[in-house]
Amino acid sequence: MTEHRVYRMSFARVYPLLVAKAEKKGRTRAEVDEIIRWLTGYSQDMLDSQIAQEVDYETFFREAPLLNPSRQLIQGVVCGVRVENIEDPVMREVRYLDKLIDELAKGKAMSKILRSEKLTPPAVDRPE
Template sequence: MAGHRIFSTSFASIYPLYVTKVERKGHTRDEVDTVIRWLTGYDDAGLAEVVADGSDMETFFARAPRMNPDASLITGVICGLRVEDVEDPLMQQIRWMDKLVDEVARGKKMTSILRGSGTASV
């Protein structure tokens, strides 16, 4: 999947879509931020910076302070694909993030979404 157009899409254009999705289902921006921080290690200032500077998805993940080692526990289907079977590492990271946001929107408990860690910081 090298060169997929999502790789060059700005995180700033995707982020508000995530927020809108969860807010439509009665959840909050803070919950979106929590799962993104858990996955990537960004803090609030780091998230604000990547939104402001227009970083594309490839850069967003390349600059992530730390990918959570428990991310490999994220399983299930998103966009018709099993996230654990996605071969391209960047596409898998994007699909992990999609899956986490989807779980927030569906109202799954945060401790379950964060794969039992119960916290955004590790």
């Protein structure tokens, strides 16, 4: 498996960039934190601690308390690659976060970003 440079980047270095991207479009740091907590299962205190410890991106995702199972509903293109097709598990988590922050910056509602709207099953033709 190829070691990506982003894995060694400090999450504390990337975090302000995620916040800046959101704030530039009128969103908030609190919304960014909510997205990160939803994705990773970190509490706010745990998130703050990871930032203060300057853990690298790979460690940040590998130590995540509970990766949200609904994250697999995240689809789309980030950096020219479909996130649902990324095989490397850590890179997929990195791109999931990128995609969620992109959606936040584009003005999507938090309920849609966090995949919390109930998904209705497709209609099935039933014989009458």
